[in-house]
Amino acid sequence: MLNFSKGEQGLLPAIVQDQASGEVLMLAYINEESWRRTLATGKAHYWSRSRNKIWLKGESSGHVQLICEIRVDCDADTVVFKVEQLGRAACHTGHRSCFYRRLSADGQELEVTDSPVFDPAEVYQK
Amino acid sequence: MLNFSKGEQGLLPAIVQDQASGEVLMLAYINEESWRRTLATGKAHYWSRSRNKIWLKGESSGHVQLICEIRVDCDADTVVFKVEQLGRAACHTGHRSCFYRRLSADGQELEVTDSPVFDPAEVYQK
Numbered sequence: 404m405l406n407f408s409k410g411e412q413g414l415l416p417a418i419v420q421d422q423a424s425g426e427v428l429m430l431a432y433i434n435e436e437s438w439r440r441t442l443a444t445g446k447a448h449y450w451s452r453s454r455n456k457i458w459l460k461g462e463s464s465g466h467v468q469l470i471c472e473i474r475v476d477c478d479a480d481t482v483v484f485k486v487e488q489l490g491r492a493a494c495h496t497g498h499r500s501c502f503y504r505r506l507s508a509d510g511q512e513l514e515v516t517d518s519p520v521f522d523p524a525e526v527y528q529k
Numbered sequence: 530m531l532n533f534s535k536g537e538q539g540l541l542p543a544i545v546q547d548q549a550s551g552e553v554l555m556l557a558y559i560n561e562e563s564w565r566r567t568l569a570t571g572k573a574h575y576w577s578r579s580r581n582k583i584w585l586k587g588e589s590s591g592h593v594q595l596i597c598e599i600r601v602d603c604d605a606d607t608v609v610f611k612v613e614q615l616g617r618a619a620c621h622t623g624h625r626s627c628f629y630r631r632l633s634a635d636g637q638e639l640e641v642t643d644s645p646v647f648d649p650a651e652v653y654q655k
Contacts, residue, residue: 404632404639411537418544418553425551427544427600430607442636474553474628475639477620481556483628494603502600502609506530510568513530513601 407435409480414450419493422471422485428493429501431460433482445470447484464526466490490521497521533561535606540576545619548597548611554619555627557586559608571596573610590652592616616647623647 407413414432421428431449433441437457440448447468451458461467468486475482494501497519504513533539540558547554557575559567563583566574573594577584587593594612601608620627623645630639 416542416556418556420553427546427553427609430542430544430602473632475630475632476556476627477622477624477629478627481627483553496603498603501602501604501607503603504601506599506601 404479405435405438405475405482406479407438409478414452416481417447417449418481418483419447419468420483420485422487426500427502428468428486428488428499431458441470441484447486460493461489464490464495466492466526468493490526492520495523495527497523497526530605531561531564531601531608532605533564535604540578542607543573543575544607544609545573545594546609546611548613552626553628554594554612554614554625557584567596567610573612586619587615590616590621592618592652594619616652618646621649621653623649623652 405415407415413434417431417433419428419431432452434450437448437450447460447470449458449460467489470484470486472485473482492499498517499520503515503517505516507514531541533541539560543557543559545554558578560576563574563576573586573596575584575586593615596610596612598611599608618625624643625646629641629643631642633640
């Protein structure tokens with residue numbers, strides 16, 4: 404159903420979007436196994452490129468992403484996961500979205516547009 | 530400002546989102562040169578992996594994407610372009626979004642959820 408052979412090392416990008424607000428929360432990568440587990444469990448699984456392993460999003464933080472809808476693009480090499488984000492935040496920094504910085508009008512700097520909703524030190528210490 | 534060294538072959542994913550509706554329209558890739566041209570012109574430029582060249586989105590179809598806002602993620606290796614999509618559609622199939630297919634509830638098929646807003650044969654013939 405997905406064209407995993409098109410991705411570098413069999414990885415395809417998954418755009419994660421908040422089902423209710425439409426906010427883009429993060430981008431992560433899936434391989435076939437994480438895709439299979441996502442469909443089987445209804446919880447977003449990715450491939451962690453830094454840790455080189457399957458990653459159930461929220462396995463450390465408890466901030467699991469429940470799959471509401473999956474959309475597939477014209478080339479079947481990118482997906483959108485529309486999710487309900489548990490714990491209110493997707494980003495390891497404690498921000499709701501990983502895209503919490505906006506390019507300034509003069510293109511010279513990144514402006515932080517919101518405050519963290521959790522303290523990473525507390526959440527990841529557990 | 531962006532971490533191009535983190536991407537395969539210096540390419541980073543750009544998620545393209547409709548500024549008004551929040552709909553995810555497509556995903557494409559940027560390199561440093563396309564990033565520079567996007568900032569300089571206010572029109573989305575990408576790197577075409579199939580044609581191996583800089584690509585002004587809309588150069589054939591006229592369906593240019595005007596940049597309204599750019600957001601940058603926590604790792605500075607993915608961006609969101611919030612755009613005004615000229616010509617009403619981003620996808621080369623004539624659909625408004627490249628993500629015009631939804632995974633069915635049983636996970637067995639892809640359901641087309643909308644109709645094309647233009648005829649590709651007509652638009653790309655010009």
